[in-house]
Amino acid sequence: MSTEHLKTIEQRLLWLSHWMIHHANHIRPKVDGIKVGGHQASSASMVSIMTALYFSVLKPEDRVAVKPHASPIFHAIQYLMGNQTREKMENFRGLGGVQSYPSRTKDIDDVDFSTGSVGLGVAITSFASLVQDYIAAKSWSGDKPLGRMIALVGDAELDEGNIYEALQEGWKNDLRNCWWIIDYNRQSLDGIVREGLFDRVEKIFDAFGWQVVRVKYGTLQRAAFAEPGGDKLRQWIDECSNQEYSALTFMGGAVWRKRLMDDLGDQGDVTALIDRRSDDELADLMENLGGNCTETMAEAFAAIDNDKPTCFLAYTIKGWGTPIAGHKDNHGGLMNKTQMAEWQKHMGVAEGEEWEPFATVPDVGALKAFLNQVPFFAKGTRRFSDDKLAVPAIELASDRDISTQMAFGKVLDDLSKGDSKLAERIVTTSPDVTGTTNLGPWVNRRKLFARKALADAFIEHRIPSTAKWDFAPEGQHIELGIAEMNLFLLLGAAGLSHSLFGERLIPIGTVYDPFVCRGLDALNYACYQDARFMIVGTPSGVTLSPEGGAHQSIGTPLIGMSQDGLAAFEPAFADELAVIMEWAFDYLQRDGEGDPDERTWLRDETGGSVYLRLSTNPIEQPGKRADDAFRQGAIDGGYWLRKPGPNCEVVIAYQGVVAPEAIKAAGELAGNRRDVGVLAVTSADRLNAGWTAAQRARSRGHAAARSHIEQLLGDLPGHCKLITVIDGHPATLAWLGGVAGHQTIPLGVEHFGQTGTIGDLYQHFGIDAASIIEKVNGLTPGRRV
Numbered sequence: 001m002s003t004e005h006l007k008t009i010e011q012r013l014l015w016l017s018h019w020m021i022h023h024a025n026h027i028r029p030k031v032d033g034i035k036v037g038g039h040q041a042s043s044a045s046m047v048s049i050m051t052a053l054y055f056s057v058l059k060p061e062d063r064v065a066v067k068p069h070a071s072p073i074f075h076a077i078q079y080l081m082g083n084q085t086r087e088k089m090e091n092f093r094g095l096g097g098v099q100s101y102p103s104r105t106k107d108i109d110d111v112d113f114s115t116g117s118v119g120l121g122v123a124i125t126s127f128a129s130l131v132q133d134y135i136a137a138k139s140w141s142g143d144k145p146l147g148r149m150i151a152l153v154g155d156a157e158l159d160e161g162n163i164y165e166a167l168q169e170g171w172k173n174d175l176r177n178c179w180w181i182i183d184y185n186r187q188s189l190d191g192i193v194r195e196g197l198f199d200r201v202e203k204i205f206d207a208f209g210w211q212v213v214r215v216k217y218g219t220l221q222r223a224a225f226a227e228p229g230g231d232k233l234r235q236w237i238d239e240c241s242n243q244e245y246s247a248l249t250f251m252g253g254a255v256w257r258k259r260l261m262d263d264l265g266d267q268g269d270v271t272a273l274i275d276r277r278s279d280d281e282l283a284d285l286m287e288n289l290g291g292n293c294t295e296t297m298a299e300a301f302a303a304i305d306n307d308k309p310t311c312f313l314a315y316t317i318k319g320w321g322t323p324i325a326g327h328k329d330n331h332g333g334l335m336n337k338t339q340m341a342e343w344q345k346h347m348g349v350a351e352g353e354e355w356e357p358f359a360t361v362p363d364v365g366a367l368k369a370f371l372n373q374v375p376f377f378a379k380g381t382r383r384f385s386d387d388k389l390a391v392p393a394i395e396l397a398s399d400r401d402i403s404t405q406m407a408f409g410k411v412l413d414d415l416s417k418g419d420s421k422l423a424e425r426i427v428t429t430s431p432d433v434t435g436t437t438n439l440g441p442w443v444n445r446r447k448l449f450a451r452k453a454l455a456d457a458f459i460e461h462r463i464p465s466t467a468k469w470d471f472a473p474e475g476q477h478i479e480l481g482i483a484e485m486n487l488f489l490l491l492g493a494a495g496l497s498h499s500l501f502g503e504r505l506i507p508i509g510t511v512y513d514p515f516v517c518r519g520l521d522a523l524n525y526a527c528y529q530d531a532r533f534m535i536v537g538t539p540s541g542v543t544l545s546p547e548g549g550a551h552q553s554i555g556t557p558l559i560g561m562s563q564d565g566l567a568a569f570e571p572a573f574a575d576e577l578a579v580i581m582e583w584a585f586d587y588l589q590r591d592g593e594g595d596p597d598e599r600t601w602l603r604d605e606t607g608g609s610v611y612l613r614l615s616t617n618p619i620e621q622p623g624k625r626a627d628d629a630f631r632q633g634a635i636d637g638g639y640w641l642r643k644p645g646p647n648c649e650v651v652i653a654y655q656g657v658v659a660p661e662a663i664k665a666a667g668e669l670a671g672n673r674r675d676v677g678v679l680a681v682t683s684a685d686r687l688n689a690g691w692t693a694a695q696r697a698r699s700r701g702h703a704a705a706r707s708h709i710e711q712l713l714g715d716l717p718g719h720c721k722l723i724t725v726i727d728g729h730p731a732t733l734a735w736l737g738g739v740a741g742h743q744t745i746p747l748g749v750e751h752f753g754q755t756g757t758i759g760d761l762y763q764h765f766g767i768d769a770a771s772i773i774e775k776v777n778g779l780t781p782g783r784r785v
Ligand SMILES: Cc1ncc(C[n+]2csc(CCOP(=O)(O)OP(=O)(O)O)c2C)c(N)n1
Pocket: 041, 042, 045, 068, 069, 116, 117, 118, 153, 154, 155, 156, 157, 158, 183, 185, 187, 188, 189, 190, 318, 331
């Protein structure tokens, strides 16, 4: 009985998804000169797999990353279940409509993981499973059933290297409860996948401890193979090349017959087997691969009775069940109007009933009764939340020279010694740079996570070492290998745990700053999903001078500014870092929902993730500050370290570790009786965001809206020059001149570094005190120093 329902649902989903794409491209009035798009063939390829999965196997605790270009099937499923509106379906790929690729943040219908950049949705499922195990092992977590973290994968996605990085990390971390279901249509965007590729891929899965289930033949094919002569047909199918099979599929029943007769005619039983079938029946048989058979897929899924990581290789036909099936150009191809009209007849959908969820269904009551008891949808949407954790006061002031990286390590060490609820939920992670980014003391106290305890042999043998690396279920540090993509995928998964699993985590990752770029797409992916985490890039810039150009970051401040969902800071002093971290622990937990028009020009209440760009260079500290004004300034992005006078001629605005150079230059310039101000910028990102938001607010009638940077620079005389300086790209601060119209001289690093002392390199790139003074003298009128 349920087999029939699955077949009916599959055909409904096939229709609705294709109609939605057709409507957006051929019926909705065309506004732009470009095509709207949407992937009919990629959707058709997965329709049977997804039908079997969602309507016979999934439980509410399971989570799914859907192949990006099968988004239309996912939304058709939710539409059928009453969780997606017709209005949004009609507006597919339009503003506010169903998104091109499933989106946690933009779609309304219970998307578990966003996808779009191929490979990332696949890999995040393994990290989500790790996070699930991490939570389950903790005394503070409730007893919840463990879900399976499932990825629906396009076969060409397996070309993405991050998949293999994730496989390796999964093996190290005892991965379980993770399924990857591969839509093996042997077609990618451009063409047809190399013959026999999966034989190689299968060995890789096997090497990493996965079980691989090949689902090659559907029920029709298996029945035919059991007929006399069926073994010959099976052999023919097995030996047919990918290209050939695709081309024959596209051409249809009569051509199948001709070709099969050419190869298998006059062979008795098998010839009779072919002859018994009409052209249409023959095409149905040949296209009945395992992945295009709901019954077969449902059986394959149901047969798994263990929690081993499992890869299903489901043979499919791209464009299955439609006139564009099998054509190698079908990835971006769409049925044209004529094809669609014919196909509509073939599907039996009456004109005017195109959007009817239950059109063509013979017994709507029976189907609805079936749908009402499908386990996955039974409990409604599966988005959770968790209470905010109180943030303990974070104090850190140093009289001695200290670097921001050391200060960061100290803050975490202090948290590790305390018993705050916040510290209990912190999970740290690092791609093989735990020790060198100062996480050591935290890890020594809070241990590393593993499902099974493992003692540090060096401790047992009493060999002195600063790192005590005990693995235990209660451990709070997840050790990763070097792959930075994995770091950001794990931060993405852990940063969604309140929503995915109902338990809040405070994930903190550390990475050498230049290698943020290695994980950039995964960082963007995590932010796009509104995952909440703290990422610490350290050391950074040319200040890590002896490491040379390959380790020096230039563009990361601009990444921090331009990455949506990420507030970027680069403090110079320990007390600033403490203030920013205290604020950040709250900011990470803020509810991200809200109307952008209602946000203040500091976008504070929306919350997000936080990026700290730090340094290993110990610098002189301001000592105990006379007042607390710097505290709010550090959070808002800047404050006057040296207030400008009414006739101020020069302002030196710096961000981060070059603070002593700016201060020294200001001192020398002022000694010559120039009126010099020093602006400490802790976050060009927040200053800039506030500035653009205030302008937006003013244009919408909030006349009083004034951003922090407008207030800071508003009273400077017009002739005052701004010298900006940063150990990073000068464009980070160059825009400051545009705020109130001050001529600006931006200093920073524009070329790849080289080895040297900090002094050598600061001088080489013109970001030392002498260079600042030289620029002031050379480019501004007035007394020379
Ligand atoms: C990182 C990335 N690179 C490129 C693309 C463009 N792209 C989208 S789908 C696709 C090919 C997909 O082939 P496959 O995974 O086999 O999916 P199918 O449509 O065959 O199911 C490509 C190259 C992308 N979305 N993401």
